[in-house]
Amino acid sequence: MQAEAIVRKLEKVAEDIIYLKLEEKSIAQLALPGQFLHIRIGRGVAPLLRRPFSIAGASPEEKAFSILFRVSGEGTRLMSGLRPGDRMDCLGPLGRGFHTAPLKGAALMVAGGIGIAPLLFLAQHLLGAGHKLVFFYGAPSAGEMVCLERFLFNGAETWLATEDGSAGRRGTVVDLLEGFFLEGRISGSVFACGPRPMLKALQEKNEQWKMPLKFSLEERMACGVGACQGCVVASSPDFMGWGARQYHRVCLEGPVFDAGEVLL
Amino acid sequence: MTTLSTVLGPLELSCPVLAASGTFGFGEEYSSMLDLSELGGVVVKGLTLEPRWGNPPPRVVETPAGMLNAIGLQNPGLEGFLEREMPRLRHCGTAVIVNINGETEEEFAVLARELSSVEGLAALELNVSCPNVPLGGITFGSSTPILQKLLKKVRPLCRLPLLVKLSPNVTDIAGLARVCRDEGADAVSLINTLKGMVIDTAAKTPLLGNKTGGLSGPAIRPVAVRMVYEVFQEVNIPIIGMGGIMSTEDALQFFMAGARAVAVGTANFVEPRIMPQIISGLRAYLEEEDLEDIGSVIGAAHRET
Numbered sequence: 131m132q133a134e135a136i137v138r139k140l141e142k143v144a145e146d147i148i149y150l151k152l153e154e155k156s157i158a159q160l161a162l163p164g165q166f167l168h169i170r171i172g173r174g175v176a177p178l179l180r181r182p183f184s185i186a187g188a189s190p191e192e193k194a195f196s197i198l199f200r201v202s203g204e205g206t207r208l209m210s211g212l213r214p215g216d217r218m219d220c221l222g223p224l225g226r227g228f229h230t231a232p233l234k235g236a237a238l239m240v241a242g243g244i245g246i247a248p249l250l251f252l253a254q255h256l257l258g259a260g261h262k263l264v265f266f267y268g269a270p271s272a273g274e275m276v277c278l279e280r281f282l283f284n285g286a287e288t289w290l291a292t293e294d295g296s297a298g299r300r301g302t303v304v305d306l307l308e309g310f311f312l313e314g315r316i317s318g319s320v321f322a323c324g325p326r327p328m329l330k331a332l333q334e335k336n337e338q339w340k341m342p343l344k345f346s347l348e349e350r351m352a353c354g355v356g357a358c359q360g361c362v363v364a365s366s367p368d369f370m371g372w373g374a375r376q377y378h379r380v381c382l383e384g385p386v387f388d389a390g391e392v393l394l
Numbered sequence: 395m396t397t398l399s400t401v402l403g404p405l406e407l408s409c410p411v412l413a414a415s416g417t418f419g420f421g422e423e424y425s426s427m428l429d430l431s432e433l434g435g436v437v438v439k440g441l442t443l444e445p446r447w448g449n450p451p452p453r454v455v456e457t458p459a460g461m462l463n464a465i466g467l468q469n470p471g472l473e474g475f476l477e478r479e480m481p482r483l484r485h486c487g488t489a490v491i492v493n494i495n496g497e498t499e500e501e502f503a504v505l506a507r508e509l510s511s512v513e514g515l516a517a518l519e520l521n522v523s524c525p526n527v528p529l530g531g532i533t534f535g536s537s538t539p540i541l542q543k544l545l546k547k548v549r550p551l552c553r554l555p556l557l558v559k560l561s562p563n564v565t566d567i568a569g570l571a572r573v574c575r576d577e578g579a580d581a582v583s584l585i586n587t588l589k590g591m592v593i594d595t596a597a598k599t600p601l602l603g604n605k606t607g608g609l610s611g612p613a614i615r616p617v618a619v620r621m622v623y624e625v626f627q628e629v630n631i632p633i634i635g636m637g638g639i640m641s642t643e644d645a646l647q648f649f650m651a652g653a654r655a656v657a658v659g660t661a662n663f664v665e666p667r668i669m670p671q672i673i674s675g676l677r678a679y680l681e682e683e684d685l686e687d688i689g690s691v692i693g694a695a696h697r698e699t
């Protein structure tokens with residue numbers, strides 16, 4: 131569960147986005163798409179808490195795995211200064227990932243910004259299993275997009291959207307996907323990760339589309355293992371257990387949920 | 395042969411390091427990462443009579459050398475606890491202490507009475523210091539007459555060792571500890587979290603769903619050590635010290651201030667194996683200093699040199 135991974139490679143792959151390749155045998159073997167690692171940065175009290183990051187790819191043969199992160203605060207700024215050979219204290223793989231079988235039709239991957247990270251790993255799995263894959267990827271601008279071909283997509287159909295129109299269609303990735311559905315050009319299971327407003331929009335639109343929809347959520351975490359109840363998301367009214375309302379722990383019952391399970 | 399065993403009135407612990415309430419769930423989550431029987435005990439998540447779903451998210455946020463939490467006592471209620479958690483806890487290999495919470499005196503009384511007859515519990519910890527619930531919580535632990543009235547009602551019903559967890563958000567911690575002693579509590583737990591707030595400047599609102607939360611972690615350690623020191627000096631009651639313990643050295647500060655046991659909270663999130671590490675550190679310390687037991691360290695900072 132807790133392991134020291136060794137940094138093998140650190141590479142800037144887009145504006146403020148860093149690809150980090152790490153070596154640790156058991157994580158590389160156990161990791162499933164959608165799971166995350168809870169990473170301690172340094173040994174001191176600032177940053178104090180671990181930081182959660184989705185696993186963006188894994189190769190048991192190479193005993194290696196990767197994460198893709200956006201520099202957004204103090205912890206990720208410190209991580210951007212890592213060098214090959216440095217050690218990283220990782221807890222994981224943690225959480226419930228994307229369960230994909232049985233999959234009917236194509237896998238429609240919908241990524242917003244750094245939400246691309248867990249979907250790259252999922253894509254690696256699905257392509258390996260011979261599934262048809264269509265990628266919808268949105269970001270504020272072209273500069274903030276990682277180059278998909280760089281990560282394994284020869285053959286995967288990809289469609290881009292940017293807010294400023296600098297790559298692909300102008301607009302959001304949800305609008306892009308909606309266009310495809312409205313024209314009846316596509317159907318399949320949707321797997322998504324991105325900012326909360328994007329996932330909420332997807333969840334709402336899917337009331338009409340009625341596609342199988344799973345997404346990976348982010349919430350602030352302390353323990354990362356289900357002990358503190360810190361990282362909750364409200365459950366949808368259809369999923370009530372004890373009490374009048376229930377919360378799911380993103381770290382344990384998630385981070386991947388069926389769209390019908392949660393109230394965003 | 396050195397020993398780490400410690401005695402808090404009727405509560406005897408094989409080791410003076412406990413997991414603090416709310417940071418260790420019901421003991422299950424961390425059981426794959428450490429051997430619970432190495433610990434002195436586990437204080438489980440705050441329990442209420444009825445299930446509680448807790449506060450809206452966000453519930454946690456990091457702060458300088460600490461964190462705020464506003465969980466709001468999410469827990470399965472007494473019945474759920476007895477059905478789902480207790481069968482496993484009974485065999486977990488360490489002392490189990492239940493942290494109990496009420497909105498009314500009656501609720502505390504029922505919990506104390508019902509839990510007294512449950513097999514496999516080592517003690518109850520009366521939480522009169524939760525900063526994150528609108529009713530009950532800290533109101534019971536902020537004034538001596540209110541605390542006294544509560545203890546007069548609960549103490550006679552509780553047949554287990556009774557600990558009282560006090561809040562640092564008070565002016566006279568020793569006065570409250572004195573009430574605990576006078577009303578027959580067996581020990582006090584010092585301290586719960588300090589009430590605080592973080593504002594999300596982009597959204598121009600408090601960041602936590604509950605607006606305020608409780609501050610824990612290294613940031614509060616000096617406050618906690620001072621309170622343990624003060625209570626030890628003024629009131630004759632066993633103390634469990636906690637607040638920001640992250641190392642053997644930190645734990646020693648609490649023992650020297652007068653704690654007979656310590657609890658580790660936030661540090662578990664950072665380093666899941668921190669408690670076994672602190673325990674072996676304490677053992678090494680006793681050997682180095684040529685001391686037979688942890689008792690010889692307790693209150694050491696009060697001795698004239």
Ligand SMILES: Cc1cc2nc3c(=O)[nH]c(=O)nc-3n(C[C@H](O)[C@H](O)[C@H](O)COP(=O)(O)OP(=O)(O)OC[C@H]3O[C@@H](n4cnc5c(N)ncnc54)[C@H](O)[C@@H]3O)c2cc1C
Nearest residue numbers: 181182183184199200203204205206247348349350385456
């Ligand atoms: C399950 C999960 C998977 C994630 N996967 C990725 C990923 O693959 N790539 C990536 O770049 N980011 C990912 N994130 C977000 C990432 O955890 C935050 O960007 C990171 O914690 C920021 O740390 P910081 O110290 O740089 O920022 P700060 O803002 O200084 O962090 C302060 C505190 O807030 C928390 N925090 C800040 N932003 C977030 C956020 N969006 N989600 C959760 N906690 C946050 C931090 O963990 C920390 O406790 C993921 C989050 C979760 C919950």
Ligand SMILES: Cc1cc2nc3c(=O)[nH]c(=O)nc-3n(C[C@H](O)[C@H](O)[C@H](O)COP(=O)(O)O)c2cc1C
Nearest residue numbers: 414415416440463521585586610611637638659660
């Ligand atoms: C997430 C979280 C939940 C907590 N829940 C409880 C609780 O249910 N009951 C209680 O008495 N104290 C609770 N506490 C307080 C801790 O038990 C402890 O008193 C406090 O955090 C100080 O210790 P620390 O700095 O080592 O965390 C909680 C603390 C945290 C961080």
Ligand code: FES
Nearest residue numbers: 354356358359381
């Ligand atoms: S982060 Fe502690 S329960 Fe999820």
